[in-house]
Amino acid sequence: MRLRTWPALGAVVAVGLLGTQPAMAAQASVEFSAGSGDQCGRGVTEGTLDWLEGPVIKPIVQVKGTLADDPDISPCAPDQMHSRATFTAYNGDTIVDSETLRADDGTVELDFGLSDPNGVTAIDRVVVQVCRFPNSPIGTSYCGKAAEYKTP
Numbered sequence: 001m002r003l004r005t006w007p008a009l010g011a012v013v014a015v016g017l018l019g020t021q022p023a024m025a026a027q028a029s030v031e032f033s034a035g036s037g038d039q040c041g042r043g044v045t046e047g048t049l050d051w052l053e054g055p056v057i058k059p060i061v062q063v064k065g066t067l068a069d070d071p072d073i074s075p076c077a078p079d080q081m082h083s084r085a086t087f088t089a090y091n092g093d094t095i096v097d098s099e100t101l102r103a104d105d106g107t108v109e110l111d112f113g114l115s116d117p118n119g120v121t122a123i124d125r126v127v128v129q130v131c132r133f134p135n136s137p138i139g140t141s142y143c144g145k146a147a148e149y150k151t152p
Contacts, residue, residue, distance in 0.1 A: 027052050028152040032065070034128040036083060037144030040076035043083030043103075043130040044068050047110055051123070051151055058119035061126055063087055065110045069103035069132075078105065081132045081139070089114040089123040096121050104135070125150045 036043030047065015069083035082104035089096045097114040131143035
């Protein structure tokens with residue numbers, strides 16, 4: 001009689017495992033903003049950083065937002081420069097991934113992910129910085145203060 005309970009118990013456990021949903025990825029969102037540091041506000045990026053991690057998917061930070069160069073409301077005359085926003089993902093002091101986008105006299109939509117190419121290393125912070133560069137080979141570039149965003 002005792003031997004019959006084990007198969008019944010095994011069937012109950014199997015049905016329970018089949019009925020459970022896979023573990024969902026944890027998600028946390030942080031708003032970001034960084035500028036080129038000039039008084040005209042010529043280069044600005046803003047949006048959200050979504051940390052996605054869990055046992056089922058690889059750790060990733062999804063970046064969504066915009067990068068604007070010389071926005072229409074700028075009080076300064078247009079110049080011959082463009083803006084670049086760099087997003088650098090870290091785990092401790094180690095760079096996990098980096099992405100640089102460019103805008104010139106307009107707005108660019110941002111929608112990309114930062115992750116370890118091997119899909120293993122988690123990201124604990126993202127550093128965002130906007131720099132401006134001349135469109136010609138001659139000229140001076142400059143950068144705004146880097147903004148750091150940590151895993152919530």
